[in-house]
Amino acid sequence: MQNLHASLLELIRRTSAEIPDDVQKAILDSLEREKKGTIAESALKIIERNIDLAKQKSQPICQDTGSIIFYVDCPVGFDQITFEETARGAVREATKKGFLRQNSVDSLTGLNDGTNVGPGSPTVHFHQHRSAELNVRLILKGGGCENVGAQYSLPNEKLKADRDLKGCRKVILDAVLQAQGKGCGPGILGVCIGGDRATGYEFSKQQFLRMLEDRNPNLELDQLEQDILQTANELGIGPMGFGGKTTLLGVKICAANRLPASFFVSVSYMCWAYRRQGVSLKPDGVIARWLY
Amino acid sequence: MTSITIPISEETIRSLKVGDAVSITGTLFTGRDAVHKFLHDGGKLPPGVSFQDGIIYHCGPVVIKDEQGRWKVTAAGPTTSIREEPYQGAIIGEFGLRGVIGKGGMGDKTLAACQEHGCVYFHAVGGAAQVLAESIKAVRNVYFLREFGSPEAIWELEIENFPAVVTMDAHGNSLHKEIFAASQAALAKHL
Numbered sequence: 001m002q003n004l005h006a007s008l009l010e011l012i013r014r015t016s017a018e019i020p021d022d023v024q025k026a027i028l029d030s031l032e033r034e035k036k037g038t039i040a041e042s043a044l045k046i047i048e049r050n051i052d053l054a055k056q057k058s059q060p061i062c063q064d065t066g067s068i069i070f071y072v073d074c075p076v077g078f079d080q081i082t083f084e085e086t087a088r089g090a091v092r093e094a095t096k097k098g099f100l101r102q103n104s105v106d107s108l109t110g111l112n113d114g115t116n117v118g119p120g121s122p123t124v125h126f127h128q129h130r131s132a133e134l135n136v137r138l139i140l141k142g143g144g145c146e147n148v149g150a151q152y153s154l155p156n157e158k159l160k161a162d163r164d165l166k167g168c169r170k171v172i173l174d175a176v177l178q179a180q181g182k183g184c185g186p187g188i189l190g191v192c193i194g195g196d197r198a199t200g201y202e203f204s205k206q207q208f209l210r211m212l213e214d215r216n217p218n219l220e221l222d223q224l225e226q227d228i229l230q231t232a233n234e235l236g237i238g239p240m241g242f243g244g245k246t247t248l249l250g251v252k253i254c255a256a257n258r259l260p261a262s263f264f265v266s267v268s269y270m271c272w273a274y275r276r277q278g279v280s281l282k283p284d285g286v287i288a289r290w291l292y
Numbered sequence: 293m294t295s296i297t298i299p300i301s302e303e304t305i306r307s308l309k310v311g312d313a314v315s316i317t318g319t320l321f322t323g324r325d326a327v328h329k330f331l332h333d334g335g336k337l338p339p340g341v342s343f344q345d346g347i348i349y350h351c352g353p354v355v356i357k358d359e360q361g362r363w364k365v366t367a368a369g370p371t372t373s374i375r376e377e378p379y380q381g382a383i384i385g386e387f388g389l390r391g392v393i394g395k396g397g398m399g400d401k402t403l404a405a406c407q408e409h410g411c412v413y414f415h416a417v418g419g420a421a422q423v424l425a426e427s428i429k430a431v432r433n434v435y436f437l438r439e440f441g442s443p444e445a446i447w448e449l450e451i452e453n454f455p456a457v458v459t460m461d462a463h464g465n466s467l468h469k470e471i472f473a474a475s476q477a478a479l480a481k482h483l
């Protein structure tokens with residue numbers, strides 16, 4: 001497990017210090033669009049410089065190194081227990097090395113033991129597939145943006161949102177409005193229409209594994225994604241909520257079955273410091289290739 | 293870009309307006325949830341720490357000890373300020389703060405305290421941990437490290453040319469309120 005440990009450590013380091021190419025490109029594009037000389041432009045310039053500096057110095061892009069969420073696609077018969085133990089060890093070491101901040105607190109005592117390892121941290125989601133490949137993806141999701149996530153139960157009288165796609169659109173845009181200034185925009189939305197209260201959020205977060213520029217294979221959802229992206233960027237909220245043209249960098253939506261009695265729309269918000277990486281591992285645990 | 297040096301006079305603070313870009317130099321203190329709750333509940337600042345005419349920075353930095361045993365800040369962006377809304381106004385009044393640095397802005401209680409006592413809210417670029425860490429020149433001291441843990445401790449930091457934007461001034465104006473109202477009106481047209 002020596003190799004696996006080293007590979008996971010490198011995955012954590014790189015996820016924390018290097019923004020994925022698709023996200024960096026989207027940020028640079030938005031910098032082009034903002035009016036010169038505005039505080040929106042200067043905020044994006046600072047963000048751009050920050051991305052470069054973090055990579056150069058191999059240091060966290062943002063000091064909130066977030067919830068540590070692994071998504072593992074593994075072959076049938078894979079030893080999940082050993083993987084999880086190794087992942088916990090890698091998290092401990094990454095924290096010692098400063099790739100991760102001491103960021104995990106006992107909810108009852110308020111104590112932070114400085115290891116980032118404890119109940120629920122890190123989280124590992126396993127998914128078996130009928131392939132010999134072992135793919136490990138990692139998302140570091142900060143607290144500021146997690147706090148502005150929202151779950152709506154439709155119908156929502158206040159927002160006049162019914163149980164249809166129009167209603168979904170209304171509540172998703174409401175989430176954008178409410179998140180302004182708080183989740184370190186420009187942001188990216190992951191949305192799940194349907195599911196229950198737990199799976200709704202769960203699936204909404206999994207949307208962050210998608211590439212920013214991909215398109216939804218479901219035509220209706222694709223239209224909704226494009227529409228919300230465009231509309232949100234016409235609201236004038238801008239980077240950091242300073243005002244400006246770039247409120248969102250992307251919108252990703254999925255749908256899950258629901259019970260007849262419930263209709264949830266779960267919105268997860270990712271900040272510009274969109275830390276997601278992944279590796280495909282050889283059977284001996286060595287990194288074969290990077291996934292983003 | 294306006295240069296601001298800590299300690300800050302009331303006059304300087306009252307001359308700032310919403311939308312002003314500033315560059316801040318001097319010594320400040322970090323403080324986030326645990327510190328605010330502690331002070332609000334009647335806790336005392338440790339000896340040698342004074343917020344008078346100073347700035348509190350809502351930040352939980354990543355700090356490591358280098359080979360010589362010196363503290364080094366490796367990441368230091370702002371955290372969401374609104375969580376301190378229940379406490380901030382009273383703390384501004386009681387401890388004589390002239391500035392609060394954070395992100396996301398704060399609410400009416402803080403805005404009123406800014407106007408009453410002469411204080412402003414400086415918005416730093418959220419998540420820009422590395423750029424902001426570069427403007428931190430030295431760690432002078434740390435307090436409550438054991439009690440609150442590293443991100444929640446009070447770090448005394450020497451900063452130079454720290455970039456921020458005034459988003460709440462001492463005249464009752466809030467950029468956050470303005471943008472919220474404008475974006476809400478814009479959204480109404482799209483529904």
Ligand code: SF4
Nearest residue numbers: 062142144184271419
């Ligand atoms: S919301 Fe994101 S960028 Fe902002 S402080 Fe949290 S993790 Fe960092």
